[in-house]
Amino acid sequence: MKTTDYTVLNPLGIHARPAAMLAQVCTNYSSQVTIRLDDAIASGKNVLQILKLDAIKGSVLHIEIDGPDEEEAMEGILSVLSDMAPKNKKVEVLKIAFFGTKDYDRIFFSELSKDRGVGAYNVDIHYFESRLTKETAHLADGFEAVCIFVNDEAPRSVIEILHKCGVNLILLRCAGFNNVDLKAATEYGMTVLRVPAYSPYAVAEHAMTIIQSANRRIPKAFNKVRDNNFALSGLLGIDLHNKVAGIMGTGRIGVCMARICKGYGMTVLGWDAFPNKSLEEEGLLTYVSKDELLQKSDLISLHAPLIMGEGGTYHLIDANAISQMKDNVMLVNTSRGPLIDVEALIQGLKAGKFHAVALDVYEGENENVYTDHSDDYLSDDTVARLMMFPNLVLTSHQAFFTREALQAIAAVTMENARNYNESLPYGASEVK
CATH class of the missing domain: 3.30.1340.10 (HPr-like)
Incomplete structure (x- = not known):
């Protein structure tokens, strides 16, 4: 000690x-x-x-x-703990319009933003419950910065409104930035900063949790026992030991998932546009082509960023990719919904292609993310169709949702705000 x-x-x-x-x-x-x-x-x-x-x-x-x-x-x-010297600031207190606010956001952000003076963050946060959209962007009038999450919208039309409102900084309290038109932000001189890593363990652990829930039919088993039904019919799972795991995207989260799979006694294959050869050298995984991974994997876990356009990752898993997979394959996505063509996935589920599917995200989820629609009429049947399959588990974009991750998101976002205001280096947080 x-x-x-x-x-x-x-x-x-x-x-x-x-x-x-x-x-x-x-x-x-x-x-x-x-x-x-x-x-x-x-x-x-x-x-x-x-x-x-x-x-x-x-x-x-x-x-x-x-x-x-x-x-x-x-x-x-x-x-x-060493003393922190004051820096020259753009403004004494940086005013931030915080969109899509939930109670759990306030827990950390409010505590971190309350101080003023030497070495403090020196920010004033105004919380809005509404998402950032073209209809709500005007709420940022008079603010230097906006703070947004994965389900907020910042296309060119919104960027133009934010510019007119005086916004010069977009703080993403997440790693992904596909919801921001970076070209438009650059044209209007806006700085875009993100949280490049908060808790990769949280996301990877959730990925394994939900795919095992789907594999072992845990939701169905739970409901059967509640009905005093202890029969095992319909609950047959598959051992992961000695199976092949395919990790698509080997960044921080993908590596965590690879280590979890290795711990289960699985052989791990990796696919990435930029392979990390050190992972092969330590014996964690073997890099293969996308086609080979699809053909050989018993479990496929998606951890790639969403990149639109030719050569990107949009619909990385489409009908053709599904056709290459083994029968009774397991598929889990805790990255971005549009990595999977949801219609192709439903067709694959109907055809009995999958033993188990686990989704924390799905294509077209933005309207539903972090909102309660339990009293609303059905307007989009995607969720209803997905939930018809007993071998599918769907959660509400919650893979990041741990105390450690929320703490990290708040701390890094506030550091980004301070770095902007005091003209300090952005490091990996800067989105270009």
Whole structure:
């Protein structure tokens, strides 16, 4: 165990920004980090607990780190806790119009945005429950920035309205940026920043969770037991051990999924426009062509970005791709809905091509994402048709939805806002 005492030097104490950065760095290590201030105790990986310590300038924090990488963790933690010098700012307080607000968004963003002064984020967030669309874009009038999510819309028509409203910054609180017309944003001098990685583990773990739920017919089994029916008919699954997993897209999330599949005892194949040869060198996977992956895989997991146009990933899985797959194949998508041609998928399901299908996203989902339509009349029958199949599990674009991921999304988004306002480097967050 490594321990140290740290005297807080920051004039504002351990306020929102250092607390967020501290939690972020702690989640990068497997060691357990405990921070004590008098009788108060916080996990170093929980930003809200750190804030509740109410550490002011002069407070002495007792830090305990226990685990295999404790020395590296201590070095990272102490670097974050160092005093933060003020920078020249574009505006004293950056005004942000936050679209598509949910209660869980406020939990972290409100805590991180409340401080003002040296080293703080210095932002003022106004929350709108409505999505960003052509009809709602005018709400951004007078704001320097907008903060949007995967189901918000920023085509050229919306960009033009935002420009007239005075918006110069688009903050994406997600990794994907296919919903933003980058050409139009560039023409109007707008900066577009994203969260390049929040919790790849959250998404990969969800992918395995839902495909196993579909494979082992967990929803059906649950409902049968609730009806006092303990018969096993209709619940037959397939072992994953000794099967072949095909990972389409081997970025951070794809690699996490590959490691999970490897842990199940699967042989892992990879396909990517930009292969990472180090993954082959360590023996995690073998890169093959798209056709070979489709033909050999028992489980296919999609982790590619959505890229439109010729040579892109739009309808990566279409009727032709499905025809190349093994019979009784398993397919899971936690990336972007339009990677799969939903009509081709339904036809494949009707033909009995798939043993199991698991979707956290589907083509045409934008109207439904994060909204409650339980009292509405059916306007789009895509979901109804998909849910007819007992071997399909559909969840509501929730793969990212863990405490660690929400914490990371808020922290990186706020860092992006600060970097913009203080003319600091954007790094991997910049979308060009």
